Structures are given as structure tokens and as C-alpha cells.
Amino acid sequence: MNKLRVSSVVHREFLGVMVVMTMLELANAGSSMVDGLMAGRLLGSVELAAYGIAGAYYSVSAIVSGVLMVSCQTMCARSVGSGRIDEANRIFTACCLMGLVLSGVLTVAGIVFAGPFAQLLGARGASAELLPYAKDFLIGLFIGTPANVMLAIMSPIVQLDGGSRIAAAASLAVAAVDVLGNVLFMVVLKMGLLGLGLGTSLSFVAALAILLTHFRKKDRMFHFCMKGVTWSMVPKIISGGLPRGATQACRTVGPILINSIVLSAAATAGLAALSVQSNLKVLLRTPIVGICGALMMMTGIYGGEQDKEGLKKTFTVSLRYAVLLVGAVAVIELATAPLIAEFYLPGAPVEQGMAVTAMRWQALSLPFMALDMGVGNYLTAMGNKRGAYLINIGNELVSLVVCAFVLGKLFGINGVWAAFAVSQMLSLAVFVLWGMLRRKTADKGLDKLMFLPQGFGVPEEDCISVTVTSMDGVVGLSQKIWDFCQAHGVDRRRCYLASLCVEEMAGNTVEHGFKMDGKKHSVDIRVIINGEDILLRLRDDCRRFDLKEKVKEWTPDPERPEENVGIRMVLGLAKDVAYTNTMNMNNLLITI
Secondary structure, eight states, X not given: OOOOOOOHHHHXXXXXXXXXXXXXXXXXXXXXXXXXXXXXXXXXXXXXXXXXXXXXXXXHHHHHHHHHHHHHHHHHHHHHHTTOHHHHHHHHHHHHHHHHHHHHHHHHHXXXXXXXXXXXXXXSGGGGGGHHHHHHHHHHHHHTHHHHHHHHHHHHHHHHTTOHHHHHHHHHHHHHHHHHXXXXXXXXXXXXXXXXXXXXXXXXXXXHHHHHGGGGSTTOSOOOOOTTOXXXXXXXXXXXXXXXXXXXXXXXXXXXXXXHHHHHHHHHHHHHHHHHHHHHHHHHTHHHHHHHHHHHHHHHHHHHTTOHHHHHHHHHHHHHHHHHHHHHHHHHHHHHHHHHHHHHSTTOHHHHHHHHHHHHHHHHHHHHHHHHHHHHHHHHHTTOHHHHHHHHHIIIIIHHHHHHHHHHHHHTHHHHHHHHHHHHHHHHHHHHHHHHTOOSOSOOGGGGGXXXXXXXXXXXXXXXXXXXXXXXXXXXXXXHHHHHHHHTTOOHHHHHHHHHHHHHHHHHHHHHGGGSSSOOOOEEEEEEEETTEEEEEEEEOSSOOOHHHHHHHOOOOTTOTTTTHHHHHHHHHSSEEEEEEETTEEEEEEEO
């Protein structure tokens, strides 16, 4: 048996993607918080309440962007993980075209029906005074829907394609342009909540413009290509993202129902407190979104590679961040709730008291929210639609609304606030119980919670994984690969070629790649016996280096004919050699 040692590459991949996704979400959250602060402090509590109920727009637009973004991300990640780059480009192009069409329709419908939509969200009856303000804000937001949707679709693809810096720059643009736009439209031009919405839309356009610069370079793995894009791809794309669409639909319906429950329990004062809680939640969810986004992307990659150990390590790393990082955020919210309430609602002691209680219950929910969202993203990326539907709909709608209704009846508005934590705990408990009680699986213990499909992965005896962090690790590697291949009945020629290949490629990476920036690096090597083929995968976290292209550029030195002879021999005798750079990691796939 070959005990697999999972490299630190997994952790570094996860951390890199998580940081960029958190930055993008943080920029959006910061913009949302600035919007809420400006509405509350410059306009008044009525405008803040209108801003709060109209914020459900983001959930509506996310139904479109969420379906396409998740489907594009997971399908492309699986295609890249299995080496099907042309297929990944067709999926990417089709998703972008669908995004443009659907977001255009949503923009027109949103502007035309902004009034009825505002009424549906709660601007009616006793809260009819909120209608004109909510309507104006919605119109401003719907104008920027195409840019918002395309930004959501392209951001993870740019990161998958090694463009983390551009993605980070786009996220910073969202925050900066939103503030400038708000000042221009709301303060200078006195456009009220309409100006607030227009400032947000302008920030989406600016960020998208920055993101598009990534695709100008010819060496990018992803590009727009209409060749091979057909209508038959549409159902598959929609189906792949439906679990996220269901989640976003629940996030749209849920707040509407919660608004009604809060109104019946505490009138407009309760809505103002809920607006503070909801506005702050956008910020506090940023590390959760980053963690869960990284989990989804890497699950797609390792799922496409049928790498069970990579999945387990990714699952473990995400769990660690969910508990430690999000737990720290929860402690901060618990401690600062009174200050935040006073900042948002100056001179409104009743609303402040409600807001403090709401925020503290929200703080208790955060670690469980991270775990629940992570489970939903993981199951979606693995193609377990049934499980994804159950956890997402149960967590985002059924559990929350039922808990809010029941606890609200029993304990009033404080019971409603408690429901935000209780519902998350309940959803997680149901998932764990469901996983542990499964019988139709050979997995045991915590492996049951991975919900891997039958026959997933390569048998442990048919693969070997090694992590190399220095040249000392390369020494003896050739013999290990030789023994492994020989034990599987591989002929001497291919045993020699496989061992030579790994030794040469790993040695070349350590000798040259590790020295490029003076930082610590590692190479994750995986050898698989797949029928008649030997599959080799080398993944490192050094600077971008396409070995095949570099070999083409090398000019043989007549005085040193032996230079790079091993690498040239490997590339010449291998059945197939493919290179990709995903998430700023070099991936060399060799078939012998």
C-alpha cells in the first residue's frame, strides 16, 4: 500500500483562492455597508428601512448570476482537472452569452416593474411610505445588472486561469468606484436612493472593465471562442447551476417572509434593526464566501482528477478556516454590537436595542453558516444535486422561516433574532445525521460525509503520491516509481521512462523553479496506473513555467549536447504531455 502524503500545495492553493474571493466579496460588502451608512445617516431611518427591503435585489440578480457562475466554475474546473481545455472554453463562452441575454431581460423587467417588486418586498400596507424610496433604489440597481452578472461569471474563471491579481484589482475597483459614485449621484446631484443605486451599478461596470483585460493576453488558458458552442449546452449548464439558483431563490423568498414576520412582531422599528443586521451580515459573510468559493473551485479540480486524497485535504482545510477564522469574526461582532447599532441608528434607542440583540444572535450563527454553505458548495461541485438541493433549500429557507415563525410566536421579536442561529445549527445537525446513517456506501466514519459517488477515485494500491520540498526529496524518487510500476506489471521500458520522467521533471522544478523568487515551494507528484497507461501529474506553486514551450525555445549547445537530454527524451517518448496553469499553480500532465 502506498500511503499518500498530501502536500502543502493543497493548502497554498486553497489559501490563495480564498484570499482573492474574500477580497472581492469584501469589496462588495464594503460598498453595501457604505450604502447603508449613507442611507441611514444622510437620509433617515425611513430611507434606511427602504434600503433594507430593496436589498433583496441582490438575491434576485444572483439567481441568474449564481446559476451561471457556479455551473461555469464547476464544469470548467472539472474539465481543466481532466485535461479537456477546449471543452472548458466552450462552456465558458456559452455561459457568458447566456449571462448577457438573461441579465438584459432582467434589467428591462426590473426597471419596468420596480414599483410592484418593491411592494412584494414589503413596501405596502403599514409600510407603504417606503414604496417611492425602495422603487428608486431598485431602478438604480437594475441598470447595472448586466455588469453585475458578468462580473460574477468571470471572476472565478479569471482566478482559475491564474489571474488572481487582476481579480483583486477588480474587487478594489468595486469599493472605490462605489464610494465615488455615491458621492457624485447622491451628495452632489441630490438623487437620493436612486443615486445610491446608480453608484453601485457604476462600480460593477468599472470592475468588469478591469476583469476583461485578463483575456487580452494570448497565453491565457481561457478565451472567448464560438467554435463548438451549441444550443444543446444550455440545458446542461442550467442544470449544473440549479442548486445555486435554488439557494438564491430561497435567499430572495426568505427575506420577504422574514420581513413580514419582523413587521408583525415589532413594526417598522424591527425592520430598521433587521436592516442593520442584514447590512452587517454582508460584511461578516465575506470570509465565509471566500472559504466556500475556494472549496467549490478546488473540489471541481480534484473531482475532475478523481483525487480522493486531494478532496479530503481540501475538505479538512476548509473546515479549519470555517471554525477558526469565522469564529474570530463572530467574537468581534459579539463585542462590538452596541457600538455598531449606535453608529447606524443615532438617536433611536428602541431600534438600537433590537439591533444589538439581532447582531449577537447573528454572531452565534456565523461558524455554523460557514459549515452549511461549505457543505452546499461541496455537494454542488461534486455533482450531488439532490444533496445540494436539500442542504441549500433547508438551510436558506425552510429551517430559517420555520424557526423564525415558531420562535417569534413563543418569544416575540427576540425569538425571531434567535432563529438565525438556531436554524443554522439545525441544518448542520440534519446533514451530519443524514451522512452518518447512510448504508449504501463502503465509506466509514467521517468519510461518509464526503458523499463520494460509487467507484469514485483510483484504488489506493494503483496510485502513489509524493511531496517534494527539496532536492533531497528527489533523490531516490526514481527507484520508488520504478518499484511501483514494476509491481503493477508494467514493462521495463515504460518503468524506466516513468521513473526518468518524474526524476527529471521534479529535479528541474526544484533546481530552477524553487530559486526564482527565494520563497519556499513544493512539488506534488502523483503517479496512477490507469489500465494500460501510466498517468503522471506534477503540480507546483512556482512561477508560471510551460515546459513544452520552453523546450521549443532552447537552442542546443554543440559543446554540451547532454544538456536537458532527459527532459527532451521524456517529451519525445511520452504518449501525451499537457500543461495548464490553474490558480497560479503549474500542472504538468504526462501519459506514458
